[in-house]
Amino acid sequence: MTNARALEVVIVEDEPHLAELHREYIEQNFHLRVAGIAGTLEQANALIRRYRPRLVLLDNTLPDGKGVDLIDSPLLKSTGCAVIFITAASDMQTCSHAMRSGAFDYLIKPVFFQRLHASLARFMLLEQTLRQATVVDQHALDRLFSLPASDAPSGPSTKGIEPTTLARITGFFTANPDAAWSVEQVVAYAGISKTTGRRYLEYCVETGLVSVEMLYGNIGHPRRLYRKIPG
Structure with missing residues (x-):
């Protein structure tokens, strides 16, 4: 491959x-x-x-x-x-x-x-099956359409997550637990780009540190705000 x-x-x-x-x-x-x-x-x-x-x-x-x-x-x-x-x-x-x-x-x-990872993994499995198999049996079809849990990621990927930057972001939420923060506010504090900041914020959501709130305005797309989950 x-x-x-x-x-x-x-x-x-x-x-x-x-x-x-x-x-x-x-x-x-x-x-x-x-x-x-x-x-x-x-x-x-x-x-x-x-x-x-x-x-x-x-x-x-x-x-x-x-x-x-x-x-x-x-x-x-x-x-x-x-x-x-x-x-x-x-x-x-x-x-x-x-x-x-x-x-x-x-x-x-x-x-x-x-x-998203699970969906893409199933797509890649489909492509591999179509490319390699001349005859598809029931086991192959079952595996293709249900994607066993062992094939799915066991937790959020740490690829691209650097410990020092992560600690800076988690420390920000720990120090400010009662407010909801925009990505612009978080990246300004952490001194990183928006693209990088969004990756870290999504990681924090997946690991249960913060939750996402959608702020709907009158014009344009809703804004995503991030808030520390109590505990």
Whole structure:
């Protein structure tokens, strides 16, 4: 697998910081290459037509339409690529539409990296099975569609997590346990970039140090705020 060409992925997400987080996580943890990031359906169609990727991470709410409609498009169907559908819409109608249309997986925002990891691991297993198997038995199918727990990560990945920086961030929350903090406030204190800060904050969420709160305003996307979990 390491000598083979990395499979190409297109990310369709109109929140640039989330798209970058997904790109960084995908390329660091899997033999995958993000061919492009699209913020609209129009851009998504152009990237899919150009690269014909094996996988699309697809957000639902986009400036020019719904991502779920892209799953039904002749262009996407013709590529034969898998779709991991990522959305804040938790209503059953959207979920069932995506699944009936052939979505490989369905993730609800905010997406935890451990859940994304499990989805990507199952996708890689599918690709390996399709590439190597001439006959698929029941055991192979069961393993493919249920992904045993032993194949899933046992805990949050520490890749890219540096102890000194982590201690600085955890110390910040420990010293300020009663307030909810934006990523901008945390990275200003820690002296790190936003991209790096988001990676550490998501790690803190997965390890149970902080929780995520969504602050909804009148305009634009909701802001993610982080608060120390008591204890």
